[in-house]
Amino acid sequence: MKAAAFDYAKPKALSEAIGLLSEAGEDARLIAGGQTLLATLNLRLSEPSVLIDITNIDELKGISLTGNQLRIGALVTHTEIEDSELIAKHAPLLKVAVPHIAHRAIRNLGTWGGSLAYGDPAAEWPACSLALNATMLIAGPAGERRISAQDFFVDLYTTSLEPDEILVATEIPIATSNQVFYFHELARRHGDYAIAGAALVAEKQGNVLSECAFTFFSVGATPVMAKKAQALVNGRPLTGELIASAVAAARDEIEAMADITNSAETKEHLIGVLLERGLKHLLAE
Amino acid sequence: MSLKKKITMTVNGLTVNAEIEPRRHLVDFLREDLHLKGPHLGCEQGACGACTVKVDGQIIRGCLYLAVQADGCEVETIEGLTKNGTLADLQESFMRRNAMQCGFCSSGMLLAAAELVEQRPHASREEVREWISGNYCRCTGYHSIVDAIVDVLEARAKGEKIKPVVAHA
Ligand SMILES: Cc1cc2nc3c(=O)[nH]c(=O)nc-3n(C[C@H](O)[C@H](O)[C@H](O)COP(=O)(O)OP(=O)(O)OC[C@H]3O[C@@H](n4cnc5c(N)ncnc54)[C@H](O)[C@@H]3O)c2cc1C
Ligand code: FES
Ligand code: FES
Numbered sequence: 001m002k003a004a005a006f007d008y009a010k011p012k013a014l015s016e017a018i019g020l021l022s023e024a025g026e027d028a029r030l031i032a033g034g035q036t037l038l039a040t041l042n043l044r045l046s047e048p049s050v051l052i053d054i055t056n057i058d059e060l061k062g063i064s065l066t067g068n069q070l071r072i073g074a075l076v077t078h079t080e081i082e083d084s085e086l087i088a089k090h091a092p093l094l095k096v097a098v099p100h101i102a103h104r105a106i107r108n109l110g111t112w113g114g115s116l117a118y119g120d121p122a123a124e125w126p127a128c129s130l131a132l133n134a135t136m137l138i139a140g141p142a143g144e145r146r147i148s149a150q151d152f153f154v155d156l157y158t159t160s161l162e163p164d165e166i167l168v169a170t171e172i173p174i175a176t177s178n179q180v181f182y183f184h185e186l187a188r189r190h191g192d193y194a195i196a197g198a199a200l201v202a203e204k205q206g207n208v209l210s211e212c213a214f215t216f217f218s219v220g221a222t223p224v225m226a227k228k229a230q231a232l233v234n235g236r237p238l239t240g241e242l243i244a245s246a247v248a249a250a251r252d253e254i255e256a257m258a259d260i261t262n263s264a265e266t267k268e269h270l271i272g273v274l275l276e277r278g279l280k281h282l283l284a285e
Numbered sequence: 286m287s288l289k290k291k292i293t294m295t296v297n298g299l300t301v302n303a304e305i306e307p308r309r310h311l312v313d314f315l316r317e318d319l320h321l322k323g324p325h326l327g328c329e330q331g332a333c334g335a336c337t338v339k340v341d342g343q344i345i346r347g348c349l350y351l352a353v354q355a356d357g358c359e360v361e362t363i364e365g366l367t368k369n370g371t372l373a374d375l376q377e378s379f380m381r382r383n384a385m386q387c388g389f390c391s392s393g394m395l396l397a398a399a400e401l402v403e404q405r406p407h408a409s410r411e412e413v414r415e416w417i418s419g420n421y422c423r424c425t426g427y428h429s430i431v432d433a434i435v436d437v438l439e440a441r442a443k444g445e446k447i448k449p450v451v452a453h454a
Contacts, residue, residue: 001329007288008307008353035331038349041308042329051307053354079343103419104400106331108343109350190415 003041007050014059014139014166020052022141022164030054030166032075035102035110036118060113060168063087069171074113082107090174093132093181093199097124100183103191113167116152119159119222122193124185126153127217130225131181131199134172140165153222180204180285182278185218186270194218195259196267198274200282207238207283214275219256219267226250229275243279247272292356296321297365305352312336312347315362323363323392327421334420337393338362344400363392372399374437377447382433386424393420398434402441410435 011017021028027049031037040046054060060075063086070090072081081087082098101107101115101124115125116136129136129149136152138145141164149170152159161167175181185197197217202209212230217223229250236242256267289304296319305314310329315321315338327333329348336347339361366372372395378384385391394417401408401416408416413434414427422430440447 002310002313003308005288005306005308008290008351034351034354035346035349038310038351039330042348051351055354099415102331103334103397104416105334105337105344105346105397105419106349109345190418 001042001044003038004044004047006041006048008053009050010053010056012056014057014168017052017054017057017166018139018141018164020050021166024050024052026163028052030117032114032117033077033110035106036114036120054166060166065090065174068174070174071169071171072112073169074111074117074167076112078102078107078110078112078115079104081112091132091172092175093128093183093201096181096183097128097199100124100185100187100191100194100197112170116170117159117161117167119153119157120193121153121156121220121222122197122218124194124197124199124217127197127199127215127223128183129170129172130223131201131213131215132172133213134170136170137168138165139168144168150225156221176203178203178205180209180282182281184274184277186274195262196256196270196274198271198278200275200278202233202282204282204285208235209233209238209279209282210235214250214278216250216254216271216274218259219254219271221257224254226254226271226275228253233279238279238283243276243283246279247276250275290353290356292353294355294357295359297361297368303352307351307353309352310348311338311340311345311350311352311355311360314352315347315360321362321364323367325389325392327389332421333390334393334397335390337396337420339366339396344396363395366396366399372396374440374447375399375402375434377449378433378436378440379430380450381447382429382436384429384433386422386429390420390422390424394422394430398430398437401434402437406438406441408438413438 029048031051031053061073064071078101088095134149136147182200185194187194199215201213203211214226229246232246251268251272256264258264293302324338325335327335331346331349338347340358
Protein backbone atom coordinates (compact mmCIF):
# COMPACT_ATOMS: atom_id res chain seq x y z
CA MET A 1 0.00 0.00 0.00
CA LYS A 2 1.07 3.62 -0.44
CA ALA A 3 1.15 6.35 2.16
CA ALA A 4 -1.48 9.10 2.15
CA ALA A 5 -0.24 12.53 1.08
CA PHE A 6 1.73 14.67 3.50
CA ASP A 7 3.96 17.71 3.47
CA TYR A 8 7.66 17.48 4.22
CA ALA A 9 10.12 19.79 5.95
CA LYS A 10 13.82 19.34 6.65
CA PRO A 11 15.01 21.83 9.28
CA LYS A 12 18.73 22.33 9.90
CA ALA A 13 18.62 23.30 13.57
CA LEU A 14 17.08 21.71 16.62
CA SER A 15 15.30 24.93 17.58
CA GLU A 16 13.74 25.12 14.13
CA ALA A 17 12.52 21.53 14.38
CA ILE A 18 10.97 22.17 17.79
CA GLY A 19 9.28 25.29 16.40
CA LEU A 20 7.84 23.36 13.45
CA LEU A 21 6.71 20.58 15.73
CA SER A 22 4.84 22.81 18.16
CA GLU A 23 3.32 24.77 15.29
CA ALA A 24 1.96 21.71 13.48
CA GLY A 25 0.82 20.03 16.71
CA GLU A 26 -0.60 16.51 16.79
CA ASP A 27 -0.63 16.32 13.00
CA ALA A 28 3.14 16.33 12.58
CA ARG A 29 5.56 13.43 12.85
CA LEU A 30 9.29 13.49 13.21
CA ILE A 31 11.14 11.22 10.84
CA ALA A 32 14.62 9.94 11.66
CA GLY A 33 15.50 6.64 10.00
CA GLY A 34 11.91 6.12 8.95
CA GLN A 35 12.32 2.37 9.34
CA THR A 36 9.31 2.19 11.60
CA LEU A 37 7.45 5.31 10.57
CA LEU A 38 7.39 4.68 6.81
CA ALA A 39 6.22 1.10 7.32
CA THR A 40 3.27 2.38 9.36
CA LEU A 41 2.51 5.10 6.80
CA ASN A 42 2.58 2.50 4.02
CA LEU A 43 -0.09 0.60 5.96
CA ARG A 44 -1.98 3.85 6.55
CA LEU A 45 -1.94 3.16 10.25
CA SER A 46 -1.36 6.88 10.62
CA GLU A 47 -1.86 9.82 8.29
CA PRO A 48 0.18 12.79 9.48
CA SER A 49 -0.12 16.07 7.59
CA VAL A 50 3.59 16.80 7.70
CA LEU A 51 6.82 14.89 8.22
CA ILE A 52 9.63 16.80 9.88
CA ASP A 53 12.86 15.19 8.73
CA ILE A 54 15.43 15.69 11.51
CA THR A 55 18.36 14.03 9.76
CA ASN A 56 20.09 17.33 8.89
CA ILE A 57 20.38 18.42 12.50
CA ASP A 58 23.98 18.20 13.66
CA GLU A 59 23.12 18.51 17.38
CA LEU A 60 21.53 15.06 17.17
CA LYS A 61 24.51 13.29 15.61
CA GLY A 62 27.65 11.50 16.72
CA ILE A 63 29.07 9.28 19.44
CA SER A 64 31.44 10.96 21.89
CA LEU A 65 33.15 10.46 25.21
CA THR A 66 33.08 13.03 28.04
CA GLY A 67 34.73 11.88 31.23
CA ASN A 68 33.07 8.62 32.16
CA GLN A 69 29.96 9.23 30.06
CA LEU A 70 29.39 8.02 26.53
CA ARG A 71 27.06 10.28 24.60
CA ILE A 72 25.09 8.70 21.78
CA GLY A 73 23.24 11.17 19.58
CA ALA A 74 19.65 10.33 18.71
CA LEU A 75 20.50 10.15 15.00
CA VAL A 76 23.30 7.62 15.41
CA THR A 77 22.32 4.69 13.23
CA HIS A 78 22.33 1.05 14.29
CA THR A 79 25.17 0.52 11.79
CA GLU A 80 27.25 3.31 13.32
CA ILE A 81 26.86 1.60 16.69
CA GLU A 82 27.81 -1.73 15.08
CA ASP A 83 30.97 -0.24 13.57
CA SER A 84 32.01 2.16 16.37
CA GLU A 85 35.20 1.54 18.32
CA LEU A 86 34.03 3.81 21.14
CA ILE A 87 30.96 1.61 21.55
CA ALA A 88 32.96 -1.61 21.40
CA LYS A 89 35.27 -0.32 24.11
CA HIS A 90 32.91 1.56 26.41
CA ALA A 91 29.49 -0.01 25.87
CA PRO A 92 30.23 -3.53 24.63
CA LEU A 93 26.69 -4.67 25.48
CA LEU A 94 25.41 -2.56 22.57
CA LYS A 95 27.96 -4.04 20.19
CA VAL A 96 26.76 -7.54 21.04
CA ALA A 97 23.09 -6.59 20.80
CA VAL A 98 23.11 -4.69 17.51
CA PRO A 99 23.32 -7.62 15.06
CA HIS A 100 19.97 -8.76 16.43
CA ILE A 101 18.28 -5.64 15.06
CA ALA A 102 16.73 -6.44 11.71
CA HIS A 103 19.21 -6.60 8.81
CA ARG A 104 21.95 -4.37 7.53
CA ALA A 105 19.85 -2.39 5.03
CA ILE A 106 17.52 -1.43 7.89
CA ARG A 107 20.35 -0.88 10.37
CA ASN A 108 21.94 1.53 7.86
CA LEU A 109 19.03 3.97 8.34
CA GLY A 110 17.30 3.08 11.62
CA THR A 111 18.46 5.17 14.56
CA TRP A 112 19.22 4.80 18.25
CA GLY A 113 16.89 7.70 19.09
CA GLY A 114 14.08 6.50 16.83
CA SER A 115 14.12 3.13 18.51
CA LEU A 116 14.07 4.63 22.03
CA ALA A 117 11.40 7.21 21.16
CA TYR A 118 9.18 4.60 19.56
CA GLY A 119 9.36 2.52 22.73
CA ASP A 120 8.69 -0.88 21.20
CA PRO A 121 8.81 -3.36 24.10
CA ALA A 122 10.32 -5.96 21.76
CA ALA A 123 13.19 -3.70 20.68
CA GLU A 124 16.77 -4.13 21.83
CA TRP A 125 17.75 -0.51 22.57
CA PRO A 126 15.13 0.30 25.22
CA ALA A 127 16.20 -2.81 27.19
CA CYS A 128 19.91 -2.07 26.77
CA SER A 129 19.49 1.56 27.82
CA LEU A 130 17.68 0.38 30.95
CA ALA A 131 20.34 -2.22 31.75
CA LEU A 132 23.09 0.40 31.28
CA ASN A 133 21.33 2.99 33.45
CA ALA A 134 21.17 5.52 30.63
CA THR A 135 19.96 9.11 30.88
CA MET A 136 17.85 10.59 28.09
CA LEU A 137 18.49 14.18 27.02
CA ILE A 138 15.33 15.79 25.74
CA ALA A 139 14.64 19.19 24.17
CA GLY A 140 11.30 20.96 23.83
CA PRO A 141 9.77 24.44 23.69
CA ALA A 142 10.38 24.78 27.46
CA GLY A 143 14.09 23.98 27.14
CA GLU A 144 16.06 20.87 27.95
CA ARG A 145 15.44 18.15 30.48
CA ARG A 146 17.01 14.86 31.49
CA ILE A 147 15.28 11.70 32.52
CA SER A 148 16.55 8.26 33.45
CA ALA A 149 15.76 5.26 31.26
CA GLN A 150 13.89 3.81 34.26
CA ASP A 151 11.35 6.66 34.06
CA PHE A 152 11.40 7.06 30.27
CA PHE A 153 9.56 3.91 29.21
CA VAL A 154 6.00 4.37 30.43
CA ASP A 155 3.82 1.86 28.62
CA LEU A 156 3.33 0.05 25.33
CA TYR A 157 4.87 2.32 22.62
CA THR A 158 4.66 5.12 25.17
CA THR A 159 7.55 7.09 26.56
CA SER A 160 7.65 10.20 28.71
CA LEU A 161 8.35 12.32 25.59
CA GLU A 162 5.75 15.04 25.08
CA PRO A 163 4.41 15.43 21.51
CA ASP A 164 6.45 18.62 21.02
CA GLU A 165 9.69 17.20 22.41
CA ILE A 166 12.70 15.68 20.66
CA LEU A 167 15.09 13.13 22.06
CA VAL A 168 18.51 14.70 21.55
CA ALA A 169 20.93 12.10 22.89
CA THR A 170 21.53 9.52 25.57
CA GLU A 171 24.30 9.42 28.15
CA ILE A 172 25.61 6.08 29.33
CA PRO A 173 28.14 5.52 32.11
CA ILE A 174 31.06 3.78 30.45
CA ALA A 175 31.85 0.16 31.24
CA THR A 176 34.18 -0.37 34.20
CA SER A 177 37.00 -2.91 34.06
CA ASN A 178 34.99 -5.27 36.30
CA GLN A 179 31.80 -4.99 34.30
CA VAL A 180 30.43 -8.18 32.80
CA PHE A 181 27.42 -8.47 30.58
CA TYR A 182 25.26 -10.91 28.68
CA PHE A 183 22.88 -10.36 25.80
CA HIS A 184 20.71 -12.96 24.19
CA GLU A 185 17.35 -13.21 22.53
CA LEU A 186 15.19 -16.08 21.47
CA ALA A 187 13.71 -15.33 18.05
CA ARG A 188 12.15 -17.41 15.31
CA ARG A 189 14.57 -16.16 12.69
CA HIS A 190 17.70 -14.07 12.95
CA GLY A 191 16.73 -10.41 12.70
CA ASP A 192 13.14 -10.94 13.78
CA TYR A 193 11.83 -9.41 16.97
CA ALA A 194 12.53 -11.56 20.02
CA ILE A 195 9.98 -13.86 21.63
CA ALA A 196 11.90 -13.01 24.78
CA GLY A 197 15.28 -11.38 25.30
CA ALA A 198 17.66 -10.49 28.09
CA ALA A 199 20.34 -7.86 28.71
CA LEU A 200 22.23 -8.51 31.94
CA VAL A 201 24.91 -6.22 33.36
CA ALA A 202 26.85 -6.52 36.63
CA GLU A 203 30.14 -5.84 38.37
CA LYS A 204 32.11 -8.99 39.09
CA GLN A 205 34.69 -9.80 41.77
CA GLY A 206 35.60 -13.48 41.81
CA ASN A 207 32.26 -15.26 41.79
CA VAL A 208 30.34 -12.39 43.35
CA LEU A 209 28.14 -10.10 41.26
CA SER A 210 27.07 -6.64 42.36
CA GLU A 211 25.34 -3.60 40.80
CA CYS A 212 23.17 -6.13 39.00
CA ALA A 213 20.81 -4.96 36.26
CA PHE A 214 18.80 -7.86 34.81
CA THR A 215 16.62 -6.52 32.04
CA PHE A 216 14.13 -8.47 29.91
CA PHE A 217 12.38 -7.40 26.75
CA SER A 218 9.55 -8.59 24.55
CA VAL A 219 7.82 -9.89 27.66
CA GLY A 220 5.76 -6.91 28.84
CA ALA A 221 4.51 -3.47 27.82
CA THR A 222 7.97 -1.98 28.43
CA PRO A 223 11.37 -3.52 29.05
CA VAL A 224 11.40 -4.77 32.64
CA MET A 225 13.96 -5.32 35.36
CA ALA A 226 13.92 -8.38 37.58
CA LYS A 227 14.49 -6.40 40.77
CA LYS A 228 13.95 -9.24 43.24
CA ALA A 229 16.31 -11.51 41.34
CA GLN A 230 18.87 -8.68 41.24
CA ALA A 231 18.61 -8.16 45.00
CA LEU A 232 19.03 -11.90 45.62
CA VAL A 233 22.17 -12.17 43.53
CA ASN A 234 23.78 -8.87 44.60
CA GLY A 235 26.85 -9.37 46.75
CA ARG A 236 26.58 -13.15 47.29
CA PRO A 237 28.76 -15.92 45.86
CA LEU A 238 26.98 -17.06 42.70
CA THR A 239 26.28 -20.75 43.30
CA GLY A 240 23.99 -23.08 41.38
CA GLU A 241 21.53 -22.77 44.22
CA LEU A 242 21.54 -18.98 44.07
CA ILE A 243 21.00 -19.10 40.30
CA ALA A 244 17.99 -21.36 40.83
CA SER A 245 16.50 -18.97 43.41
CA ALA A 246 17.10 -15.99 41.12
CA VAL A 247 15.38 -17.79 38.25
CA ALA A 248 12.38 -18.58 40.45
CA ALA A 249 12.25 -14.98 41.69
CA ALA A 250 12.38 -13.53 38.18
CA ARG A 251 9.62 -15.84 36.92
CA ASP A 252 7.53 -14.89 39.90
CA GLU A 253 7.99 -11.14 39.84
CA ILE A 254 7.64 -10.46 36.10
CA GLU A 255 4.10 -10.56 34.82
CA ALA A 256 4.66 -11.45 31.19
CA MET A 257 2.19 -10.52 28.45
CA ALA A 258 1.22 -13.01 25.76
CA ASP A 259 1.75 -12.14 22.08
CA ILE A 260 0.03 -13.61 19.01
CA THR A 261 2.01 -16.83 19.11
CA ASN A 262 3.34 -17.18 22.65
CA SER A 263 1.46 -17.40 25.93
CA ALA A 264 2.42 -15.49 29.05
CA GLU A 265 3.47 -18.82 30.62
CA THR A 266 5.87 -19.52 27.75
CA LYS A 267 7.41 -16.08 28.14
CA GLU A 268 7.80 -16.48 31.90
CA HIS A 269 9.45 -19.82 31.29
CA LEU A 270 11.82 -18.20 28.78
CA ILE A 271 12.71 -15.40 31.20
CA GLY A 272 14.02 -18.11 33.52
CA VAL A 273 15.85 -19.88 30.72
CA LEU A 274 17.58 -16.65 29.67
CA LEU A 275 18.47 -15.67 33.23
CA GLU A 276 19.92 -19.08 34.01
CA ARG A 277 21.99 -19.14 30.83
CA GLY A 278 23.05 -15.55 31.42
CA LEU A 279 24.15 -16.05 35.01
CA LYS A 280 26.08 -19.20 34.09
CA HIS A 281 27.72 -17.25 31.30
CA LEU A 282 28.69 -14.44 33.69
CA LEU A 283 30.05 -16.95 36.19
CA ALA A 284 32.24 -18.50 33.50
CA GLU A 285 33.49 -15.12 32.17
CA MET B 286 -1.93 23.83 -2.78
CA SER B 287 0.64 21.56 -4.32
CA LEU B 288 2.74 19.50 -1.98
CA LYS B 289 5.27 18.77 -4.69
CA LYS B 290 8.95 19.32 -3.96
CA LYS B 291 11.83 19.93 -6.33
CA ILE B 292 14.68 17.49 -5.89
CA THR B 293 18.05 16.80 -7.47
CA MET B 294 19.98 13.57 -7.11
CA THR B 295 22.51 11.47 -8.95
CA VAL B 296 21.17 8.16 -10.16
CA ASN B 297 23.74 5.73 -11.51
CA GLY B 298 26.06 8.62 -12.18
CA LEU B 299 23.56 10.87 -13.98
CA THR B 300 22.04 14.01 -12.49
CA VAL B 301 18.27 13.79 -12.17
CA ASN B 302 15.95 16.72 -11.46
CA ALA B 303 12.34 16.06 -10.55
CA GLU B 304 9.29 17.52 -8.92
CA ILE B 305 7.58 14.93 -6.78
CA GLU B 306 5.12 14.40 -3.98
CA PRO B 307 6.81 13.79 -0.61
CA ARG B 308 4.93 10.53 -0.15
CA ARG B 309 6.56 8.99 -3.23
CA HIS B 310 8.90 6.19 -2.24
CA LEU B 311 12.34 6.07 -3.74
CA VAL B 312 11.66 2.68 -5.33
CA ASP B 313 8.46 3.93 -7.02
CA PHE B 314 10.31 6.98 -8.26
CA LEU B 315 13.09 4.83 -9.70
CA ARG B 316 10.76 2.29 -11.29
CA GLU B 317 7.93 4.47 -12.55
CA ASP B 318 9.51 7.85 -13.20
CA LEU B 319 13.00 6.74 -14.24
CA HIS B 320 12.00 3.35 -15.69
CA LEU B 321 14.69 1.53 -13.75
CA LYS B 322 12.95 -1.80 -13.28
CA GLY B 323 15.83 -3.57 -11.52
CA PRO B 324 14.76 -2.77 -7.96
CA HIS B 325 11.54 -4.68 -7.32
CA LEU B 326 8.62 -4.06 -5.05
CA GLY B 327 7.42 -6.83 -2.76
CA CYS B 328 6.13 -6.21 0.73
CA GLU B 329 6.47 -2.40 1.07
CA GLN B 330 7.19 -3.12 4.72
CA GLY B 331 10.95 -3.46 4.75
CA ALA B 332 10.78 -7.22 5.20
CA CYS B 333 11.58 -8.78 1.82
CA GLY B 334 14.52 -6.76 0.50
CA ALA B 335 13.39 -6.84 -3.16
CA CYS B 336 13.57 -3.02 -3.27
CA THR B 337 17.17 -2.78 -2.02
CA VAL B 338 19.16 0.07 -3.59
CA LYS B 339 22.19 2.06 -2.53
CA VAL B 340 22.06 5.61 -1.23
CA ASP B 341 25.34 7.39 -0.56
CA GLY B 342 27.20 4.10 -0.65
CA GLN B 343 24.99 2.08 1.71
CA ILE B 344 22.21 -0.41 0.96
CA ILE B 345 18.77 0.69 2.05
CA ARG B 346 15.16 -0.39 1.57
CA GLY B 347 13.73 1.64 -1.30
CA CYS B 348 10.21 1.14 0.09
CA LEU B 349 11.11 2.69 3.47
CA TYR B 350 12.80 5.73 2.00
CA LEU B 351 11.20 8.70 0.32
CA ALA B 352 12.47 10.12 -2.93
CA VAL B 353 12.53 13.59 -1.26
CA GLN B 354 14.91 12.20 1.34
CA ALA B 355 17.33 11.38 -1.46
CA ASP B 356 17.57 15.06 -2.46
CA GLY B 357 21.28 15.75 -2.91
CA CYS B 358 22.22 12.08 -2.59
CA GLU B 359 23.91 9.56 -4.81
CA VAL B 360 21.59 6.67 -5.69
CA GLU B 361 22.76 3.45 -7.32
CA THR B 362 20.65 0.59 -8.59
CA ILE B 363 21.43 -2.82 -10.01
CA GLU B 364 21.50 -1.25 -13.48
CA GLY B 365 24.32 1.15 -12.63
CA LEU B 366 26.27 -1.32 -10.55
CA THR B 367 26.05 -3.90 -13.31
CA LYS B 368 27.27 -1.45 -15.91
CA ASN B 369 30.25 -0.26 -13.89
CA GLY B 370 31.31 -3.81 -13.04
CA THR B 371 30.97 -3.56 -9.23
CA LEU B 372 28.88 -6.72 -9.11
CA ALA B 373 30.60 -8.67 -11.88
CA ASP B 374 32.12 -11.46 -9.81
CA LEU B 375 28.98 -11.90 -7.70
CA GLN B 376 26.87 -12.04 -10.85
CA GLU B 377 29.16 -14.65 -12.40
CA SER B 378 29.05 -16.64 -9.21
CA PHE B 379 25.24 -16.45 -8.99
CA MET B 380 25.09 -17.79 -12.56
CA ARG B 381 27.55 -20.60 -11.90
CA ARG B 382 25.62 -21.70 -8.84
CA ASN B 383 22.19 -21.20 -10.40
CA ALA B 384 21.39 -18.79 -7.59
CA MET B 385 19.18 -16.62 -9.79
CA GLN B 386 16.13 -18.74 -10.03
CA CYS B 387 13.13 -16.62 -11.00
CA GLY B 388 15.28 -13.58 -10.45
CA PHE B 389 12.76 -11.42 -8.62
CA CYS B 390 14.86 -11.26 -5.48
CA SER B 391 18.22 -11.29 -7.25
CA SER B 392 18.87 -7.56 -7.59
CA GLY B 393 18.34 -7.07 -3.85
CA MET B 394 20.35 -10.19 -3.05
CA LEU B 395 23.26 -8.99 -5.15
CA LEU B 396 23.32 -5.56 -3.55
CA ALA B 397 23.14 -7.03 -0.05
CA ALA B 398 25.81 -9.59 -0.93
CA ALA B 399 28.07 -6.86 -2.32
CA GLU B 400 27.90 -4.93 0.96
CA LEU B 401 28.74 -8.12 2.84
CA VAL B 402 31.71 -8.91 0.63
CA GLU B 403 32.96 -5.36 1.06
CA GLN B 404 32.45 -5.05 4.82
CA ARG B 405 32.92 -8.60 6.05
CA PRO B 406 35.57 -10.10 3.77
CA HIS B 407 36.19 -12.88 6.32
CA ALA B 408 32.53 -13.77 6.87
CA SER B 409 31.82 -17.39 7.69
CA ARG B 410 29.12 -19.37 5.91
CA GLU B 411 26.95 -18.87 8.99
CA GLU B 412 27.41 -15.09 8.82
CA VAL B 413 26.54 -15.13 5.12
CA ARG B 414 23.29 -16.95 5.93
CA GLU B 415 22.40 -14.44 8.63
CA TRP B 416 23.20 -11.44 6.47
CA ILE B 417 21.24 -12.68 3.48
CA SER B 418 18.25 -13.79 5.59
CA GLY B 419 17.08 -10.18 5.32
CA ASN B 420 16.28 -10.76 1.65
CA TYR B 421 13.46 -13.15 0.89
CA CYS B 422 13.81 -15.66 -1.93
CA ARG B 423 10.62 -17.57 -2.49
CA CYS B 424 11.86 -19.96 -5.17
CA THR B 425 13.70 -22.86 -3.65
CA GLY B 426 15.92 -21.94 -0.82
CA TYR B 427 19.04 -20.09 0.01
CA HIS B 428 21.53 -22.87 -0.48
CA SER B 429 22.72 -21.91 -3.92
CA ILE B 430 22.67 -18.22 -3.03
CA VAL B 431 24.85 -18.81 0.03
CA ASP B 432 27.15 -21.04 -2.04
CA ALA B 433 27.53 -18.31 -4.63
CA ILE B 434 28.45 -15.66 -2.06
CA VAL B 435 30.84 -17.97 -0.20
CA ASP B 436 32.57 -18.72 -3.52
CA VAL B 437 33.20 -15.01 -4.05
CA LEU B 438 34.53 -14.55 -0.52
CA GLU B 439 36.89 -17.48 -0.99
CA ALA B 440 38.02 -16.39 -4.42
CA ARG B 441 38.70 -12.85 -3.21
CA ALA B 442 40.62 -14.11 -0.19
CA LYS B 443 42.91 -15.96 -2.59
CA GLY B 444 43.07 -13.00 -4.96
CA GLU B 445 41.32 -15.03 -7.66
CA LYS B 446 38.42 -14.26 -9.99
CA ILE B 447 35.25 -16.28 -10.51
CA LYS B 448 35.51 -17.88 -13.93
CA PRO B 449 32.68 -16.94 -16.27
CA VAL B 450 30.14 -19.68 -17.09
CA VAL B 451 29.45 -18.13 -20.44
CA ALA B 452 32.32 -16.96 -22.59
CA HIS B 453 31.85 -13.26 -23.10
CA ALA B 454 32.30 -11.95 -26.60
C1 LIG C 1 11.79 -5.34 8.65
C2 LIG C 1 12.15 -4.60 9.91
C3 LIG C 1 12.66 -5.29 10.99
C4 LIG C 1 12.98 -4.62 12.17
N1 LIG C 1 13.50 -5.34 13.21
C5 LIG C 1 13.84 -4.70 14.35
C6 LIG C 1 14.39 -5.40 15.46
O1 LIG C 1 14.62 -6.61 15.40
N2 LIG C 1 14.67 -4.70 16.59
C7 LIG C 1 14.44 -3.35 16.69
O2 LIG C 1 14.72 -2.76 17.72
N3 LIG C 1 13.94 -2.67 15.66
C8 LIG C 1 13.64 -3.30 14.51
N4 LIG C 1 13.12 -2.57 13.46
C9 LIG C 1 12.89 -1.13 13.66
C10 LIG C 1 14.11 -0.31 13.38
O3 LIG C 1 15.13 -0.61 14.30
C11 LIG C 1 13.80 1.18 13.46
O4 LIG C 1 14.85 1.80 12.82
C12 LIG C 1 13.68 1.83 14.80
O5 LIG C 1 12.84 1.19 15.69
C13 LIG C 1 13.13 3.23 14.67
O6 LIG C 1 14.14 4.08 14.35
P1 LIG C 1 14.01 5.06 13.11
O7 LIG C 1 15.17 5.97 13.21
O8 LIG C 1 13.85 4.29 11.88
O9 LIG C 1 12.71 5.88 13.51
P2 LIG C 1 11.46 6.48 12.67
O10 LIG C 1 10.81 5.39 11.94
O11 LIG C 1 12.00 7.62 11.85
O12 LIG C 1 10.64 7.01 13.84
C14 LIG C 1 9.97 6.14 14.75
C15 LIG C 1 9.16 6.98 15.74
O13 LIG C 1 10.01 7.70 16.63
C16 LIG C 1 9.83 9.09 16.50
N5 LIG C 1 11.17 9.67 16.59
C17 LIG C 1 12.25 9.35 15.82
N6 LIG C 1 13.34 10.02 16.25
C18 LIG C 1 12.95 10.78 17.30
C19 LIG C 1 13.62 11.68 18.19
N7 LIG C 1 14.93 11.93 18.08
N8 LIG C 1 12.89 12.29 19.16
C20 LIG C 1 11.56 12.04 19.30
N9 LIG C 1 10.88 11.19 18.51
C21 LIG C 1 11.55 10.57 17.51
C22 LIG C 1 9.15 9.28 15.17
O14 LIG C 1 8.37 10.45 15.15
C23 LIG C 1 8.30 8.04 15.06
O15 LIG C 1 7.11 8.17 15.79
C24 LIG C 1 12.79 -3.21 12.27
C25 LIG C 1 12.30 -2.51 11.17
C26 LIG C 1 11.98 -3.18 9.99
C27 LIG C 1 11.45 -2.40 8.85
S1 FES D 1 9.44 -4.05 -0.93
FE1 FES D 1 10.91 -3.09 0.29
S2 FES D 1 11.53 -4.63 1.62
FE2 FES D 1 9.90 -5.57 0.56
S1 FES E 1 15.09 -16.23 -7.38
FE1 FES E 1 12.99 -16.05 -7.27
S2 FES E 1 12.56 -15.15 -5.40
FE2 FES E 1 14.64 -15.56 -5.37
